[in-house]
Each structure stands twice: as C-alpha cells, then as structure tokens.
C-alpha cells in the first residue's frame with residue numbers, strides 16, 4: 264500500500280497541508296511542537312477515520328476553526344482511490360471514497376501500523392492495556408473474534424449481576440441459574456482464549472525474529488500468555504473447558520463475596536521477558552521500546568502475509584532512547600520496501616545505507632522538503 268498524496272485543511276496546527284510523500288522512507292524532522300506528530304495523526308485519521316490521541320474527534324480541528332478535512336490518494340495493489348474524511352464542529356464524520364459517501368467504513372486499523380511513545384505503556388502499565396492491544400489485533404486479523412468477545416463481555420456483565428443478586432438475596436434457586444450461566448461463560452471464554460492463542464502463535468515468533476534482528480542476537484525475547492486458568496497452554500479445547508469449570512467451582516464463594524467473575528480471558532495477561540527477566544520490572548527504556556517495536560514489525564509481517572500487501576508504517580519518535588546499533592538495524596530493515604514515516608527531533612544521515620528517502624523539516628505547521636545536498 265502507498266500513500267501517494269495527502270491534503271488537509273485546518274487539521275491541528277496545519278491550516279493547509281499538502282504532502283506528496285516518498286514511496287519508501289519519509290523522515291520528518293523538526294523542533295518540538297511544530298507538527299510532526301500531527302502529520303502522522305492526519306495520515307492515521309484518514310485511514311482509520313478516528314484519532315488515536317484525541318479525546319473527542321473535534322479536538323483535531325484547528326483551534327478557532329469549524330471543521331477539518333483530510334484527503335488522501337492511496338494506491339493498493341495497482342488500484343488507486345481517493346479517500347476523504349471530514350469532521351464538522353459537532354464532531355459529525357463524513358467519509359467519501361472516490362466521491363461516494365461511505366457509511367459502512369468501520370474504524371479500525373486499515374493498513375496503517377503505528378508506533379507512538381505511549382505504546383511503551385503496553386509493557387509498563389496494567390494487564391488491561393495488554394488485553395486491549397491483544398483484542399484489537401486479534402479482532403483485526405480474525406474478524407469473528409469481535410463477536411466472540413462481545414458475547415463473552417455480555418455474559419460477564421450478566422453473570423456478575425447474578426453473583427451480586429446471590430450475595431444480597433442469599434437464595435439457592437438463583438445458584439441453579441448461575442450454573443447455566445457458567446456453562447455459557449466457559450464455552451464463550453474458551454472461544455476467546457483459543458482465538459487469542461491462534462494469533463499469538465503466529466505473532467510471537469515474528470516478534471522474536473524482529474527482536475533478534477534489532478538487537479543483533481544480543482538479547483532474547485520471550486512472550487508468554489498468562490492464562491487465569493493457570494494451565495500451561497496449549498491444552499486442547501476439552502481439557503480447557505474442564506479446567507475452567509473446575510476453577511469456577513473452586514472460586515464460587517469468593518466470586519459471590521466479590522460479585523465478580525474471577526477466572527477467564529478477561530483476567531489474562533501477556534508477559535515479556537528479555538534474557539529470562541520480566542521486562543516490565545527489569546527492562547531499560549530502550550529495551551522496552553525495542554520489544555514494542557518488534558511487536559509492531561511483527562504486525563507488519565502478519566499483515567503482509569494475510570493481505571499480500573504491505574501496510575504503511577508510522578513511527579513517531581521511535582529513535583529516541585535507541586542506541587546507534589539498534590537505530591541502524593531498524594533502518595536497514597525498513598529501507599527494504601514498505602512505505603514508512605518516521606518523526607524525529609534529530610536525524611543522523613549516517614544511519615542510512617542508501618539515499619532512497621526524503622527528508623522533511625516541519626516548522627510551524629508547514630512541511631518543507633530538505634535540500635538534496637544534506638544527504639549522504
């Protein structure tokens with residue numbers, strides 16, 4: 264996939280943005296607060312029709328203005344189309360593809376893989392974020408998963424409600440109803456778990472491979488799925504169901520006491536280990552960043568394999584905190600072909616082996632291409 268051109272009006276600090284990117288590598292430099300991240304956000308917004316960093320979609324409209332529009336010309340597998348996404352002052356969205364209104368376009372990542380500095384929270388923060396990441400990616404690569412998860416979440420709400428009811432009313436008859444809900448919860452929960460494991464089985468070896476490349480085999484990444492069923496996965500479906508039922512029975516009193524379902528994929532987590540040590544507690548900033556980057560590159564590989572087309576890679580402030588070796592290894596890989604946009608405050612020209620890239624300087628919401636003589 265290639266972004267051939269992007270045009271935006273009143274998007275964040277850009278009054279009028281017009282940008283024809285390089286087909287492979289685009290390096291976007293500039294001082295703080297000039298509009299580098301805003302440019303990546305505009306690209307992301309056009310592809311996904313939502314923003315990954317706005318509380319409300321209206322936030323992306325330039326202050327004092329009433330609406331914004333981002334138009335992109337995209338080439339995918341020899342086909343070219345024009346996509347326009349507009350937001351008005353009440354936050355209403357309008358998507359046009361080749362001039363025809365498209366109401367079905369579902370927000371989700373459609374061909375863009377993004378790294379932002381906030382992604383480090385994936386390692387540092389609570390399990391909730393790791394499950395969110397997993398749910399989003401599994402849902403993308405395995406669309407049925409979205410309905411599995413919705414069903415599971417619906418069952419959880421009902422079951423927790425029932426647990427509260429049992430605690431308050433102390434009626435045995437409600438306990439019988441709970442058994443029926445248990446059965447549904449187990450069946451639905453196992454579907455969620457098995458689909459997650461199916462995607463992880465592909466994603467993890469790819470992330471490990473990318474991690475080895477970037478660290479030049481110095482560090483070894485392990486990614487483990489920690490199931491609240493406390494079983495070494497993979498187990499087969501039947502064994503997993505038996506285990507789930509068994510744990511639910513064991514936790515019955517505790518669950519009623521807390522009015523909460525204590526086991527199931529909504530309590531699972533992912534663990535990242537570097538050379539056998541948990542990266543959340545022992546990893547340096549650069550090591551944590553390398554893990555997230557490897558995961559994102561693994562998503563690129565998975566996307567390419569599934570859709571036979573390379574996604575667009577947006578890397579916001581990825582170089583900061585990575586040492587020269589890691590930066591070089593990263594560039595040596597992304598030079599290989601997919602269209603990439605990297606923002607950075609400082610760019611060292613010696614990081615690149617060939618001159619197949621464009622360098623831009625962003626200043627006060629204007630993008631200027633850097634003269635060729637700056638290059639190696």
Ligand SMILES: Nc1ncnc2c1ncn2[C@@H]1O[C@H](COP(=O)(O)OP(=O)(O)OP(=O)(O)O)[C@@H](O)[C@H]1O
Nearest residue numbers: 275276295296297298299300301322323324325326
């Ligand atoms: N809706 C908006 N209207 C106008 N300006 C905005 C809006 N939202 C954000 N800005 C401004 O855009 C400017 C540029 O932001 P951006 O995040 O793109 O900076 P950056 O170049 O990535 O800087 P850094 O190197 O610090 O990451 C900021 O000063 C911010 O205040």
Ligand SMILES: [Mg+2]
Nearest residue numbers: 299300580606
């Ligand atoms: Mg920025």
